[in-house]
Structures are given as C-alpha cells and as structure tokens.
Amino acid sequence: MKYFCTMSTTIDYQRLLTFTEAVFKAIGSNADEARAAAEVLVSADLRGIDSHGVARLSGYIRLWEAERVNARPHVQIVHETPSTAVVDGDKGLGLVVGPQSMKIAIEKAKAVGTGWVSVRNSNHFGIAAYHAMMALPHDMIGIVMTNASALVAPTFSKERMLGTNPICVAVPAGNQPPFVGDMATTTAANGKLEILQRKNLDAPLGWIQDKEGGPVQDAHALKSGGALLPLGSDRDHGSHKGYVLGSIVDIFSAVLSGANFGPWVPPFPAYVPMPENQPGKGIGHFFGAMRIDAFRRAEDFKNDMDLWISRFRQAEPIDASQPVLIPGDPERIMEVDRKQHGIPLLQVVLDDLQAIAAKFNINF
Amino acid sequence: MKYFCTMSTTIDYQRLLTFTEAVFKAIGSNADEARAAAEVLVSADLRGIDSHGVARLSGYIRLWEAERVNARPHVQIVHETPSTAVVDGDKGLGLVVGPQSMKIAIEKAKAVGTGWVSVRNSNHFGIAAYHAMMALPHDMIGIVMTNASALVAPTFSKERMLGTNPICVAVPAGNQPPFVGDMATTTAANGKLEILQRKNLDAPLGWIQDKEGGPVQDAHALKSGGALLPLGSDRDHGSHKGYVLGSIVDIFSAVLSGANFGPWVPPFPAYVPMPENQPGKGIGHFFGAMRIDAFRRAEDFKNDMDLWISRFRQAEPIDASQPVLIPGDPERIMEVDRKQHGIPLLQVVLDDLQAIAAKFNINF
Numbered sequence: 001m002k003y004f005c006t007m008s009t010t011i012d013y014q015r016l017l018t019f020t021e022a023v024f025k026a027i028g029s030n031a032d033e034a035r036a037a038a039e040v041l042v043s044a045d046l047r048g049i050d051s052h053g054v055a056r057l058s059g060y061i062r063l064w065e066a067e068r069v070n071a072r073p074h075v076q077i078v079h080e081t082p083s084t085a086v087v088d089g090d091k092g093l094g095l096v097v098g099p100q101s102m103k104i105a106i107e108k109a110k111a112v113g114t115g116w117v118s119v120r121n122s123n124h125f126g127i128a129a130y131h132a133m134m135a136l137p138h139d140m141i142g143i144v145m146t147n148a149s150a151l152v153a154p155t156f157s158k159e160r161m162l163g164t165n166p167i168c169v170a171v172p173a174g175n176q177p178p179f180v181g182d183m184a185t186t187t188a189a190n191g192k193l194e195i196l197q198r199k200n201l202d203a204p205l206g207w208i209q210d211k212e213g214g215p216v217q218d219a220h221a222l223k224s225g226g227a228l229l230p231l232g233s234d235r236d237h238g239s240h241k242g243y244v245l246g247s248i249v250d251i252f253s254a255v256l257s258g259a260n261f262g263p264w265v266p267p268f269p270a271y272v273p274m275p276e277n278q279p280g281k282g283i284g285h286f287f288g289a290m291r292i293d294a295f296r297r298a299e300d301f302k303n304d305m306d307l308w309i310s311r312f313r314q315a316e317p318i319d320a321s322q323p324v325l326i327p328g329d330p331e332r333i334m335e336v337d338r339k340q341h342g343i344p345l346l347q348v349v350l351d352d353l354q355a356i357a358a359k360f361n362i363n364f
Numbered sequence: 365m366k367y368f369c370t371m372s373t374t375i376d377y378q379r380l381l382t383f384t385e386a387v388f389k390a391i392g393s394n395a396d397e398a399r400a401a402a403e404v405l406v407s408a409d410l411r412g413i414d415s416h417g418v419a420r421l422s423g424y425i426r427l428w429e430a431e432r433v434n435a436r437p438h439v440q441i442v443h444e445t446p447s448t449a450v451v452d453g454d455k456g457l458g459l460v461v462g463p464q465s466m467k468i469a470i471e472k473a474k475a476v477g478t479g480w481v482s483v484r485n486s487n488h489f490g491i492a493a494y495h496a497m498m499a500l501p502h503d504m505i506g507i508v509m510t511n512a513s514a515l516v517a518p519t520f521s522k523e524r525m526l527g528t529n530p531i532c533v534a535v536p537a538g539n540q541p542p543f544v545g546d547m548a549t550t551t552a553a554n555g556k557l558e559i560l561q562r563k564n565l566d567a568p569l570g571w572i573q574d575k576e577g578g579p580v581q582d583a584h585a586l587k588s589g590g591a592l593l594p595l596g597s598d599r600d601h602g603s604h605k606g607y608v609l610g611s612i613v614d615i616f617s618a619v620l621s622g623a624n625f626g627p628w629v630p631p632f633p634a635y636v637p638m639p640e641n642q643p644g645k646g647i648g649h650f651f652g653a654m655r656i657d658a659f660r661r662a663e664d665f666k667n668d669m670d671l672w673i674s675r676f677r678q679a680e681p682i683d684a685s686q687p688v689l690i691p692g693d694p695e696r697i698m699e700v701d702r703k704q705h706g707i708p709l710l711q712v713v714l715d716d717l718q719a720i721a722a723k724f725n726i727n728f
Contacts (some may be wrong), residue, residue: 081477083447084658112476113445120660141616148435157688159680169612171619179615187601204600213682219551231595231602236568237551238595244545245609246689247676248533251543255535255668256659262675279671294448295482295620304619306645311626312611316523318577324521327608 009350010342017042018326019353019364020054026360027064028071029096037095040126045343047094047333049190050160052127055349058356060093060124069093075100082112087119088364091282094125094146098285102131102144102203105289109140113294118257121281124148124268128168129182129331135170135289136178142170143288145249147259149267152186153227155240156246158213160227161262164190170328172292174302180328185245186228193219193228206233241282252286259284373714374706381406381436383717383728384418390724391428392435393460401459404490412698415555416491419713422720424457424488426634433457433487448474450621451483454647458510462649466495466508469653472503477658482621485645488512492532493546493695498654499534500542503662506534507652509613511591511623513631516550517591518611519604522577524591525626528554529613536656538666542674544692548611550592557583558590564643568596577614616650623648690695 017038024034041060045053057160063069073092077085085104089097101117107116125131128144135142148163166189168182184190188207196203196219203219210216210226222228230242254261260280266276292298345353357364381402388398405424409417427433437456441449449468453461467482472479489495492508499506512527530553532546548554552571560567560583568581574580575589586592594606618625624644631638656662679688709717721728 047722079660080461081655082656084477084654085617086659113448114478114480116478116654154676154679154688156681156683156686157679158682161676161679169608171615179611181612183602183608187596206601231605232551233597233601237570237597237601238547238692240689241547241549241595244533244547247691248545251535251669251672255665255672256654256656258660258664258668261668261672279668289447290480290620291445292620294445295450296443296622300622304622304625305615307571308615308619308625312518312525315518315521315525317520318522319520322520324518325604327604327611332685 008344008346010344012342013042013046013339016045016054016343019357019362022362023061023360024056024071024093026362028062029093033096036099037093037346040095040098040130043130044127046335046338047127047129047331047336049127049191049331051189051194054345054353056268058122058352059268059270060095061356063123063268066270068266068270071164073097077104078240079306083108083114083116085115085117087117089119089122089282091121092123094123094283097122098125098131098287099134101285102142102287102289105287106135106138106140108295109289109291110138114288114290117287118252119285119287120254120257120259122259122283122285123266124283125285125354128166128183129170129180131287132168132182133178133180136172138289139172141172141290141292142168143286143290144168145253145286147250147253147261147284149265150263151190151222151228152230153209153213154243155230155235158209158211158227159263162243162246162250163231163265164228165246165253169247171305172302173305173309174209174299176306177326177332178328179305179309179326180331182327182331185231185242185249187231187233187242188228190228193222206237241269249286254280254284256286257284262283269360304351371706372710374708376665376706377410377703379408379419383726384421384720386726387421387425387720388435388457388723389506390726391425393457394436396659397460399552400463401457404459404462404494407492407494410490410699410702411493411695412702413555413556413695414554418709418717420488420632422458422716423632423634425720427632430634432630432634437461439470445588447472447478447480449479449481451481453486453646455482455485456487458487458647458649462489462495462651463601465649466498466506466651466653469651470499470502470504473653473655473658474502476655478652481651482616483649483651484618484621484623486623486647486649487630488647489649491546492530493534493544495651496532496534496546497544500536501651502603503536503656505656506532507650507654508532509617509650511617511625511629511648513629514627515554515586515592516575516594516610517573518607519594519599522573522591523576523627525628526594526607526610526614529610529615531609532676535668537673538663540670541690541696542692543669543673543690544695546691546695549595549606549613551595551597551606554591554592557586570601580588581689613650614713618644618648620650621648623639645726
C-alpha cells in the first residue's frame with residue numbers, strides 16, 4: 001500500500017476549491033472572479049478530466065508571472081446585435097472570461113431565443129462542459145468551443161496547424177440526466193497522451209504521427225516534431241472530417257472574434273515563445289445558448305429527450321457487461337463519487353500545489 | 365471504348381436540370397418548387413456527390429407513389445421567436461422544404477444577427493452543402509444538419525440507432541473561395557459503401573461492423589444486420605465522438621422540432637415499412653445562419669478568412685504531390701468541370717431516368 005499512497009492522495013473537494021480560490025486571490029483576482037475561476041478549474045477534477053484541473057494550476061500561475069494573463073481584466077462587449085456579441089477578454093483567465101461570456105449568451109437567449117458570443121483576447125478556460133452546462137438550469141441547450149495552440153496536423157500535412165479544439169453540447173432532459181457531449185476534435189485528447197507519457201506506454205496507432213507524417217506509437221513523438229491526428233486518424237477513416245471539425249471550432253472561436261487562429265494561437269506553457277506575426281488577440285472561444293421554448297414547449301422537448309435517452313440506453317449492447325452510454329454518463333458518475341469520497345491527486349500534482357502554497361503563503 | 369460507353373454517359377447539366385424539373389412538375393410540384401427541387405438535387409451531381417443526385421430521383425418518385433411525400437406541401441412556421449423557428453414541412457420533399465427553411469433562417473439573421481430553424485415533417489433534402497451555401501451571398505455563415513434513417517450503431521452497440529446524420533458549415537471568404545465542410549458523422553458516408561457494393565470490393569476495416577458488432581470488410585454486411593460505424597471507428601479511436609456528433613444532429617433536427625429521431629426516422633426506400641410507434645412527424649433538419657457583421661466588420665472577417673485559408677493551403681505536405689486541401693476544394697473543382705464538360709451518369713442511373721421519362725411521358 002505504501003507505493004500506492006505515494007502515487008496518489010485523496011483530497012476533499014471543498015478543501016481543493018477553497019485552496020484554488022485563495023491562489024487566484026493571491027495573484028490579484030477579485031473575490032467573485034477567484035471563486036468563479038476555482039469552480040471552473042476544480043470542476044475538471046470532479047468530472048475526472050484530471051488533465052484540465054488543478055494539475056494545470058501552476059501553469060496558469062506561470063502565465064500570470066510571464067504577464068500573459070491579466071488577473072484583473074476588464075471583460076467587455078465590443079460589438080453586439082440582439083442575438084450575438086463579440087467579447088474582449090482583456091487577457092484575463094479563460095476561467096473568468098468564459099463564465100462571463102456564457103452569461104451574455106444566456107441573457108441574449110432569454111431576450112430573442114438564442115445567444116451567440118465569440119470571444120477574443122482570452123486564455124485557456126478549463127473544460128468546455130462547465131460553460132455549456134451553465135445553460136441547463138435555464139432550460140437551454142449550451143454549445144461551447146475553444147481553440148488552443150497548434151498540436152494537430154491537417155490531413156495530408158506534417159505541420160501542426162490546429163489545437164485539439166473541443167466542442168461541447170449540453171442538452172437538458174426531464175427525468176433523465178442531461179446529455180453532455182464534450183469532445184476534443186482529435187482521435188485522442190492530449191490529456192490521454194500525457195497519461196501514456198507518464199507511464200511510458202505506447203499509444204495506439206492512429207493517435208499521432210511522427211515529424212515526417214508517418215505512423216508512430218511512441219507517446220513522446222510530439223516532443224520530436226510529431227503531431228496529434230484529427231478525429232478519424234487517417235484519410236481512409238475520415239481524418240478530413242476531424243480536420244473540418246477542428247477548423248470550424250477555430251473559425252467560430254477566433255476568425256469571428258479577432259483572436260489568433262491556426263498556428264498563431266498562444267501556447268499554454270509560459271516558457272514557449274509566442275508565435276510571430278500574430279493576426280489577432282489571445283485565444284478565442286465560442287459560446288451559444290438556445291432556449292428550448294424558442295422551438296417548442298420545454299415540457300414536450302424534455303419528454304422526447306427522456307425517450308431519446310432511455311431508448312439509446314437500451315440499444316442492444318455487443319457485450320452485456322458494457323451497456324451503451326449516454327454522453328456525460330461517465331463524468332456525472334465520477335462527479336458524484338468524487339464529491340463524496342474526494343479527489344485523488346498524483347504526488348507530482350500535490351508537490352506542485354504545495355509549492356504554490358509555499359510561494360503565496362497559503363495554507364494547504 | 366464500347367465497354368466504357370455502356371458504363372457511363374455524359375449529360376449536359378442544363379439538360380439534366382430541365383428534365384428533373386419536369387419530373388417534379390409531373391408529380392404535382394408547382395413551377396417554383398419543381399425548379400428549386402431540381403436545383404438542389406442536381407447540385408449533388410454537379411459537386412460529385414453522385415449518390416445524392418439524380419441517382420435518387422426514382423427513389424423520391426416511389427416515396428410520392430407510396431404517399432409518403434406530399435408534392436404540394438403547405439410549409440409553415442408553427443412556432444417562432446426573433447432568432448428561431450420551428451417549421452412543419454407538411455410531408456413535402458426535403459428538396460423543397462430545405463431551401464424555404466434556410467431562407468427563414470437567413471431572414472431572421474438579417475433582423476437579429478442569427479437565425480435558427482428546426483424542421484419536422486420533412487423528407488430527404490439532398491446534400492446539406494446546397495442549403496448551407498445559400499448563406500454565402502448574404503455574407504453569412506450557413507450551418508445545416510439533417511437526421512436520416514438508422515444505419516449507424518452507437519459505440520458498444522450492435523443495433524442501428526442513428527442515420528449518417530451529416531453536418532455542413534459554409535463560411536464566406538474574401539478573395540479565396542468559401543470554406544465548405546460537408547460531412548457525414550460516420551467514418552464513411554453510405555454513398556462510399558454503395559460504390560464498393562457495386563464494384564464488389566471490400567471496405568476498409570473500421571467502416572462497418574457485422575450483426576454481432578464484430579469487425580467485417582464485406583461491403584454488403586449492412587444487408588445482413590450489420591451497421592455503419594460512427595466517425596472514429598472504434599472506442600480506442602474515438603467512435604464515441606462520432607456517436608456524440610450524430611446524436612447532436614439527431615437532437616437539433618428532430619427533438620427540437622418534433623420530428624422522428626433515433627430508430628424511428630422514416631426510411632428512404634419506399635418499400636421499407638415505417639417504424640412502429642413513431643414519436644414525431646417525418647424526418648428532421650436544422651438550419652442556421654449567422655451574419656458575419658453581427659460579430660465584426662465583414663471585410664475584416666474576410667481578410668482573416670483569406671489568411672486562414674492561404675496559411676492552411678501552405679501547411680507543409682507529407683507528400684509534395686498531395687497538398688493540404690481546404691474543405692470544399694474537391695467539390696468546387698468538380699462543379700466547374702461538370703458545368704463545362706457535363707455530368708457522367710452510370711448506365712444503371714440512365715436506365716432509371718429513361719424509365720421515369722417514359723412513365724411521365726417526358727422527353728429525355
């Protein structure tokens with residue numbers, strides 16, 4: 001058991017949230033924004049997306065130290081119509097800019113049925129699902145995208161041109177839990193590759209290519225010029241469709257808002273130099289909210305969603321021990337478990353958090 | 365040459381369009397709707413999506429003969445807000461209901477920035493790209509989806525639950541041609557499988573599964589209970605993401621509008637019985653239009669789109685003889701060629717059209 005204990009320690013959710021909030025306050029965020037940012041970040045740990053949670057906290061701090069993140073942003077609408085807005089995030093934490101922008105989309109949907117907000121001059125915003133799910137209590141569908149720095153090669157290319165550019169769609173139901181599909185537009189999310197790297201395991205063929213564009217399984221191939229592959233893996237299996245999806249996310253998030261796109265998106269690691277000749281400001285996001293009753297009675301829709309979900313759950317399984325899942329099932333089950341039993345953190349992440357605690361003189 | 369000539373004959377675009385228009389008039393469509401339907405249908409042949417063009421004309425006729433299609437529909441808005449509408453297609457041809465619904469989305473976008481129309485009680489609407497590209501001359505982004513009868517098994521299932529449920533996004537540019545990404549949410553479109561079936565060739569592994577959910581290459585496996593696979597092919601390569609995408613199309617097109625969804629979507633072949641206990645009306649579509657200048661000056665956006673497109677076109681290729689493509693490139697090049705040199709039709713399709721000509725006493 002000793003070996004296991006050095007590998008991961010379980011931390012109470014509230015304790016992790018309070019600590020994270022204190023860290024954001026320490027870099028200068030106001031009380032509301034520190035709380036909001038902490039909630040978004042730790043929601044990733046709660047939902048089992050460990051790669052996007054507090055494991056990245058020190059990365060956000062380093063971006064602030066490098067003056068690439070502004071802890072006291074003046075987030076504002078720079079252009080709008082009844083159903084749309086462009087928001088300038090003023091170099092703020094995406095964890096702060098994101099919820100504020102999604103709120104604008106929701107308010108517009110209340111007024112005219114739908115709201116669509118494209119955001120420039122932001123930074124990484126944690127998991128897309130947090131923002132998309134903000135629509136659910138309002139009986140709205142939430143749609144969220146973000147671009148990210150280039151790790152993905154388009155079909156036929158050996159050059160990294162797109163981020164893992166996720167799309168999340170959250171749909172309310174009635175008696176059933178909501179449908180929450182949150183997916184990178186690559187075959188495998190970068191977080192899954194990082195897990196293999198830590199364990200020194202090979203990746204399945206079709207996740208990555210080497211610097212010449214050839215097939216490779218070495219999970220470290222990105223460090224020597226390789227690239228992640230778009231969803232579909234290769235041309236015969238539809239990688240051009242993953243490339244289309246990643247491109248749509250890039251265009252909606254950044255070309256519509258005036259953020260950086262393609263190979264010009266700022267990197268997350270603060271030590272990586274900024275790309276030269278950037279055409280826009282910061283990274284870009286896209287937020288949408290559609291009011292259900294702008295289409296039909298919310299009750300009718302929810303009854304049909306319940307039927308949709310229960311019918312898909314009953315789809316005949318290949319293996320009786322592995323039933324068909326509804327998007328959002330694994331994360332929801334994980335969230336219930338971790339809220340009750342705590343969040344397991346790897347020792348390397350704990351060390352990181354303890355170093356942050358020491359730096360800012362915060363109790364952890 | 366004789367063999368080749370019996371395999372395919374080239375027909376002038378205008379001639380094919382005029383003939384198709386006459387056929388729709390013959391089943392009772394009014395002049396405007398017959399013209400619109402013919403333009404949508406033949407646009408598939410022009411763009412090289414032969415599976416969705418006049419090869420399906422006799423299928424549409426059989427749906428009309430079976431009284432599953434109403435040639436004189438009263439298409440109407442049944443619910444709306446400033447940015448949304450639900451349209452009831454009155455069992456009309458999707459080729460007619462589609463453009464009318466997209467026009468409503470465009471008008472709403474003119475008024476409040478964006479327009480979103482979910483459609484019930486419709487039928488197949490040809491290629492999604494035709495409808496999405498209607499937004500381009502208005503300096504709008506077009507977004508189009510449709511559900512279709514179930515051919516696709518969700519991850520972990522051996523049951524067909526979703527159609528090939530395509531998504532198309534069309535984005536205007538400045539000096540560059542537009543970005544037009546039109547994709548089934550499966551690894552391979554059903555039309556590609558049909559080509560292999562006609563040639564008695566095997567499919568690549570990962571396109572289809574057999575009736576037990578196991579790997580299979582026999583292109584005819586769908587006829588013995590097999591299923592198409594969602595984009596990603598298997599769990600390790602992200603098939604759950606293709607399943608998410610197909611589900612989103614199903615929900616936006618049908619649960620939002622009150623059409624049939626999942627396994628209840630009406631089949632295209634008129635001889636296939638309707639699913640029992642259908643929860644909605646007809647098949648469903650989803651149309652969106654976003655006015656560029658609801659976000660930023662259209663000129664600024666187009667300059668950035670030109671930069672996006674030219675930069676991606678220059679992405680370093682793996683093989684210098686196969687440069688990186690921009691979504692829409694192959695179809696646009698095909699359209700120019702076929703408008704000039706005619707549309708090649710297989711003998712089996714020509715025979716089909718000649719039988720239709722004889723039935724309705726139309727000159728072909």
